[in-house]
Amino acid sequence: MIHSRSKIVILTGAGISAESGIETFRAEDGLWAQHRVEDVATPEGFARDPKLVVDFYNSRRAQLPDVEPNAAHRALARLEAEHDGEVIVITQNVDDLHERGGSQTVFHMHGALKTALCAACGHRWPAPIVMAPGDPCPSCHAPAARPDVVWFGEMPYDMDLLFRHLSEADIFIAIGTSGNVYPAAGFVAEARRAGAHTIEFNLERSSVGNHFEEHRTGPASRTVTDWVE
Numbered sequence: 357m358i359h360s361r362s363k364i365v366i367l368t369g370a371g372i373s374a375e376s377g378i379e380t381f382r383a384e385d386g387l388w389a390q391h392r393v394e395d396v397a398t399p400e401g402f403a404r405d406p407k408l409v410v411d412f413y414n415s416r417r418a419q420l421p422d423v424e425p426n427a428a429h430r431a432l433a434r435l436e437a438e439h440d441g442e443v444i445v446i447t448q449n450v451d452d453l454h455e456r457g458g459s460q461t462v463f464h465m466h467g468a469l470k471t472a473l474c475a476a477c478g479h480r481w482p483a484p485i486v487m488a489p490g491d492p493c494p495s496c497h498a499p500a501a502r503p504d505v506v507w508f509g510e511m512p513y514d515m516d517l518l519f520r521h522l523s524e525a526d527i528f529i530a531i532g533t534s535g536n537v538y539p540a541a542g543f544v545a546e547a548r549r550a551g552a553h554t555i556e557f558n559l560e561r562s563s564v565g566n567h568f569e570e571h572r573t574g575p576a577s578r579t580v581t582d583w584v585e
């Protein structure tokens with residue numbers, strides 16, 4: 357299936373970071389069990405209570421120094437280093453574990469905790485550990501700092517580029533994602549349309565599991581490492 361110059365496009369979700377100690381969203385004690393999505397991950401929630409939202413992301417950003425990339429992150433970095441063809445990681449995760457695991461080509465389609473975004477001019481800068489609502493933008497000085505994450509109802513980042521990569525994929529794999537959030541959940545169908553071979557890595561079948569030709573069931577740290585070896 358994998359010939360030396362295959363283009364491999366990889367979509368990851370919260371499940372790839374679970375074994376590093378970062379909660380997933382839909383687990384019993386997951387993030388969405390502790391917080392109402394509407395309150396912390398929508399533009400309306402931010403307008404209603406910016407402090408609640410900024411503190412939600414401050415707490416997740418403060419956790420990053422206490423967690424490490426796991427074997428699945430490192431295996432993807434090895435694949436990118438050793439494979440002759442293109443290896444593209446598209447992540448829904450806002451953590452920095454792919455980069456710390458050694459991956460070079462990573463698209464954060466839902467944003468990143470480590471950067472701040474100016475809602476007025478679009479400027480980005482390294483996020484302070486503790487961001488406060490109304491922090492001034494270092495470029496336009498407007499009091500318009502916000503977390504650099506894509507909230508529900510907002511357009512994910514780099515969509516045109518991502519659809520191009522999907523249309524060129526020879527192999528499409530999804531790791532640790534439940535397939536409930538769009539447009540990411542629709543990527544497997546896009547890749548299949550382009551003729552890619554599709555593999556799902558998860559503890560269980562996702563909501564779009566029937567779109568995948570192959571399933572590798574188990575913890576990503578083992579299944580991804582075995583697949584890359």
Ligand SMILES: CC(C)NC(=O)[C@H](Cc1c[nH]c2ccccc12)NC(=O)[C@H](CCCC/N=C(/NCCC(=O)O)S[C@H]1O[C@H](COP(=O)(O)OP(=O)(O)OC[C@H]2O[C@@H](n3cnc4c(N)ncnc43)[C@H](O)[C@@H]2O)[C@@H](O)[C@H]1O)NC(=O)OCc1ccccc1
Binds near residue numbers: 374534576
């Ligand atoms: C809930 C859902 C119904 N709603 C949506 O999808 C909405 C609306 C919508 C759009 N199109 C639709 C079509 C149909 C229905 C609804 C929609 N989508 C949007 O609003 C998106 C924006 C969505 C982004 C929201 N922001 C996030 N994150 C950033 C913030 C933050 O992080 O706080 S979403 C956030 O939740 C999602 C969580 O999902 P997962 O990562 O999969 O995590 P989950 O916990 O669910 O699952 C973990 C999985 O791992 C597995 N696992 C666990 N441990 C392991 C392990 N150890 N090993 C392996 N696997 C493991 C588990 O079994 C499980 O399967 C991720 O995307 C994550 O980024 N914007 C948009 O559509 O704009 C317009 C548009 C339209 C077309 C084209 C372009 C634009």
